[in-house]
Every structure is written in C-alpha cells, then in structure tokens.
Amino acid sequence: MNDSTIVTDSTKRFKWVGTRPIRPDGVPKVTGRAMYGADLKLPGMLFGKVLRSPHAHARILKIDTSKAEALPGVKAVCTAADLPEQKNEFIGPERVAVNFWHVTRNILAREKALYEGHAIAAVAATSASIAEEAASLIEVTYEVLPHVIDVDEAMKPDAPLLFENMKTRGLATEPEGFSNISKRLEFVVGDIDKGFAEADVIMEKEFKTAAVHQAYIEPHACVAKMEADGQGEIWTSSQGHFQIRALTAKLLGSKIGDLRVSPAEIGGGFGGKTIAYLEPVAAVLSRKSGLPVRLQMTREDVFRGTGPTSGSSMWAKVGVKKDGTIVAADAIFKFQAGAHPGSPVMNACLCSYSPYDIPNARAVGYDVVSNRPKAAAYRAPGAPIGHWAVESVIDMCAKAIGMDPVDLRLKNVAGIGTPTIAGPKHAHAGFRETLEALKAHPAYTAPPTGKNQGRGIAAGYWFNGGGESSATLQVNADGTVLVATGSPDIGGSRASMAIMAAETLGVDYNTVRAIVADTGSVGYTHVTGGSRVTFATGTAVVNATKAAIKDLCKRAAMIWDVDPEGVIWEDGFAKPAGANVGDFKPLSIAELGGKAAATGGPITASAGVNAGAQAPGFGVHLVDVEVDPETGHVQILRYVAAQDVGRAIHPSYVEGQIQGGVAQGVGWALSEEYIYNNKGLLDNPGFLDYRCPVASDLPMIETILVEVPNPVHPYGAKGVGEVCICPPMAAIGNAIQHATGVRMTDLPMSPPRVLEALSAK
C-alpha cells in the first residue's frame, strides 16, 4: 500500500530512477528459499554451542572443560585462552574507538564475566543436542561480585568497578582514581551564559531512556570452515562481511587475505549486525576440530549476549525569546555503553541541535560501562536518544510562548552556512523544505479533536554516511548485465543498484541483475550502515557503469572501424557521434555483448570509491494519539512522517525505510525496554515479554518524501534509513502532553508509567 506524498521540484525525467520495480529478492524470500545464516549445511559440519554467564558480574576463577571434552561426539572445546591477547589501546575513531583488548573479552570472557549472557566457552559436536549437553558439562568456578546496571548508579564514586584499571578519558587532566566512566566529551559553540541571559523563557528537564534492542527477526548465525594451512571460509548473516573478515582475522591473529567471507541473506540488522560475536568462535572451533562448524544464537542469546542500543540519563535546557528565536541550549547525555566502552553518546552530542541555528550551545557526553551487554549500533546510533530530550524541551518552549511547534522550528531552521556544534557549517539544505512539506500536508490542518487526544511534533537529524565501496559490472553475451557489490542488502539495495545501473546504461531494468558478492569476488566495501549504501555504493555502481559504457563505445568503434571518440552511448545503444563518423546502425548492448570475444574479451568494469560530501537527513513527524486515562494505554491514531530523501531511487523502499523507522520508534517510545531484576539478570529476553509493536498497534504510516537532491550523487540520493527513527519518541511524548497535560520524561511511556504520571497529576 502506498500512502506517500512525493514533494519534488525536479525537472529531470528518468526512465527507472523513481520507479517501483518488483524487488529482485522477493521470490526467494516469500517462497522460503532464501538462504539465511542458519540455513547453510556443509558435509561433516559440526554444531556449536556457546556457554554463557549466569551472573551479572563475577570473577572467573577456573574453567574446567574436561568433562565436556570427554563426552562422545564432542570434537572441540574453546575458551578465551584459544584467542591471542590484544593490546589495551583505543585504535581509530573516537566514536567507535576500537579497543581489541575489550573486543576479545566480549567475544569470550577472560578474567571476569561482565554481564549475564557473556560468552564464557564454546563447544562443537556432531549434533546440536550433544553440543548442548557438552556446554552444560563445562564447570566454571565464579566469584560473584556486586553489579551495577543503572547508568547514574554506575557513575557514582563507590559503584562496583567493571575494570579496576579504567580511567576516564577526555578530561583536562588525567584523573587519579578509577571509574566506570570511560570517556567525557564536550562540544561548545558561542557563549552559553550570554545566550541564556538573552532568553525570555528557559525550559529544562531530566529524561531517561531504556536500553532497547534492534529486534531483528533473524538471530545471529554463521558457519566457519578453517583449513590446516590457515586459510578459511565463513558464511554469515551480517551487515558487513568485509568487516566480519577484518574483525575475525584480527581476533584470530590471522591474515585478512587468508579468510574469505560470504554474505548470507540477512533477516534484519538495524546496526546490530555490524560487529562480530560468533564468527571468531566458530573459526576457532573449526580450526581445532578440522571440520566446519555452525554456530547460531537462540532469541534469548540475542537478547542476553548481543548489543542493544544504550539506555540513558539526560538533562536538557533550552532558552527562547518570545518571538521563538532559540538563543541557547545546553544538555548532558549520560549513556550506558554496556560492559565495554563505546556508546554512541558522541552522536547524541553532535546531532541533537543540528536541525537548528542556535548561536550558543553546549553538549556534554559521558560514556559509562555497566553490567549489561556491550551496546551496539542501532539506527542513527545515539541520535534518537538525544532528540528525545532536546525535542521534548523545544516543545515545552513552544507551548510556553504559545507558538506552533512547526513555526518555532521554521523560525530556527538550520540552512546552508549554519554552524553545527562540532564546528563545520551545514553544506546542504533540506530541513526547511521538510517542515514546509509537513505544513502543506492535509493532516496538518486536521488536528485530533476527541477527548484525551493530542498531537505531537518532533524533528530529527542524522549525518548519513559515505566511505569506501566497490562495484563490478559485467555485460553478458546476451546483453544482460550483472552488478556485483559488497553491500549486504538490508534495505533494498539490490533493486536500487540495478535501477541506477539500468538508468545509466539506458537499458531495461529487468535485464540487470544485482548481487551481493563475497569478499573474494568484489573490492572492499564498508558495512551496510550509516545510511551510506545508496549514496556510496550507488556512486561506485554508476562509476563502474560509466567505465563499462566507455568500453562498449570502444568496441562499437572497433566493429565500425572508426575512432572511439566517434561513438557515443545513448538510450542503451552505441551510436555514431555525428554524420561525419559514418552511417552506422546503432548497436545494442546485446549485439555488443555477443561480439565481446571478437572485440577483446569479456566486458567488465569495476570501480572503487571513498565517497564523500554525503548530505545529511532531516525528518519531522506529526503524530496524533489517544490516551486511555483508565489504563494508561496510548493509541497511535495517525502518523505522518516527512523526510528529506534527496532523490527516491525506489520510492517503495524509501517509504518502507521510513515506516520501519517509525514503527521501531513507536516501540522505543511506548513498550520496549530491558528489564533487570535485583540480581542484575534480564527478566524479559524474548518477544513475549519484550514488547515490540505489531501491526495492530500501528495505523498506516503516511510518508512525505521531500526531494532535495544531493548534487554530489549522480542521481541526487541521500541516506534515508536512519533519521526516521529520530523523531518518534519525542513526537509521541509531546502528543501525550497535549492530550493529558502530563510531560513524560522516561521511556518507555508504557501503560503503567503513563498511569502513574496521570495519577500524580
């Protein structure tokens, strides 16, 4: 069903870009024949099982694997001792600052179990039941330690320390003591005190969010087959098989070139499958047993052992003039990193104010470890959390001065040349156009009028990504085309890559087949994440296609015996550039493909890019809710999401991304949360008790695709998959406030919590 509005001022007309061809991955998926991570079975394959910690925090005194090894059918047992030690240093970017000392300890615990579900050891056996029994025979002697779950508690000086040697980074001077605070960040622009002194109204509030999981349908799974010479192959469901190859090689102490990783079909990722959990363990078990090993998680393993996004504790303050001008903003973001450093708190600092032109602003972030699974990326990691706080306080300001919330945002809209809190000025527009598109939508002038009903508005910003991608294009003998990229398809990229190749070549989309190739068959490609694929991998595809066109023209010139400069490519045909070249009948791609051998061999072209100058995404959402005052249940009545999408290459997929982001945001807002008991154990590691929204919880989500093309991309594409999850929580919180007069501060705004807030009114 398509309920979207497309707002565009484009005068360009495309043959395939902007159309909605049938998805190429549809038939295998709906017929159940698509091969996911757990579907591969190799001859002689063993079944693995990971033993996980039953404690939130415990010192590992001894691991005795002898009984497990003695069980008939068991072929290998491994612990952290089978992986090389790594240096305790933060390598690379601050946001992800990879510290392999921590990474290897998250894969298999060493000195301590740091959360319930932490992997301790693993076995491989001839059947899944033997593997399970063997895992239960591994005897681990623990010294149970005090634990800490809550981020505010973890920051206290007397909190149980996860790492007795961890000092807070990012302070002006090195601290003397040790702490669970891994890092402090601060970004400032202008003069905060002066800014607030100019404000007519200042609003501030404290907020909390729960840790929420990406809740992909497919649990993690892989098969590893290592050879005696050190070479190996891995089949895995991930968002980046090149990333899995690099991480696995590093953790095993292998050479990157010795590993080949093939992508399985993927059943959702949303950021949570950009890192390795099982692959290094499966590789060790395979190396020790000499046989292929499959490891897969149960749903409980996924909840207990893989990273949700951070929960948080925050404070935000915004000052406005009576005319709606925002003069100052300040915020503190404290993020749970889980058991190892590395929350996305920096993104909250950098994104929360970015839709706006605020002359005086400060954002302080804390990255804090606690006895939870290590946080992983989740759709615009960090940004939705920061937006929950800041967009709620902006709504408070709008109400305090009696201004329409969209008008207040328009008054302060960031445009080209507006400085961001990190320093650089915005180089792309899109937010104003998105706000105006929402104002022009029929929903805007039809607010809810029923009892206990209310409307909320909130905005969001995400950088979007670029970076390294590769593509290879082959022209077959019948003129059909193969496009191979290294980007796992989690959002429809095979269709969009084929569309862009078909558009560039001027051929029928149905003659172009796009595939996701393994690490041995296409050049390095960074993960499918950061809303980067349509932009970066799309650029590689277009570049490879242009190179192929050049080659096709050269071959036509050879056939016609003219100079290559005398041939142009138009609408899928090689044609003489002018009458002076000669009177030749245009050659189709099929005719040229059929002559490939005679004109020099296979027609193939590759391109690699490090794509930059990506444009960010802006979104603004409108939601109407009804709150049941007797139960606290919040019903979503209407949801409209406007988003700057650059150019919708395949609009159905763009709508799907936005609708999916909103649906996940609704879950984050109303029902999803990790619930821990007083022993630090997760009480709801399954979909019965961890409540994701289902179809009956949601109305049809209406989308407005606002096309403000990025001039750097061949077809104007911008990332679309992440900014859509930034506004929903604040939009719904603002709507609840409008409906009930109660300002909610803690997520999820579940029925008991809403009821409690209403009771306290």
Place this chain on the structure above:
Amino acid sequence: MTATVTFTAGFARKYTAGVREFEVEAKNLRGVIRAMEEMFPGLGHTLEEETNVAINGELHETGYFQLVPPGAEVFFIPRIEGG
C-alpha cells in the same frame, strides 16, 4: 593556497597544545595533513586514523585526495559511524 584548519577543543587540548585554528598552504588534504605533521610530529597519523573532515562543510573520510579550494574551511572532527 591558504586554508583555515580547525580542531575541536578536546582534540586541540590533546594534540596541539590547545591551539584550535591554523592557517596552512595546501591544494589537497594530503598537503593539509603534511603541514600539520610538520608542526606536530605524529599528528598526521592521528588525523588519518581518528578523524573525519569537513571541507567547507562537506563531510569526507580523511584521505589525501580531497581537494582544498582557496580559502577553504577545513574542520577535523571525530569520526562518525552509523547503524
């Protein structure tokens, strides 16, 4: 051709004795990195490994090949990754 190079306060405190802004002569980012390396040995590697760059507001991974127009504003910022 002169470009203005700027660092965040935290980065400057750690690597450039708190100085946040520099004027450098460079045609591309390789030239910028080389100029900063000359002033602060080791900084070039750090810029390559730990930062993204915005050239006149346009975000890029920090590399050598990006052109730096005359009068450009070059901001090095912590690297960003998404989901």
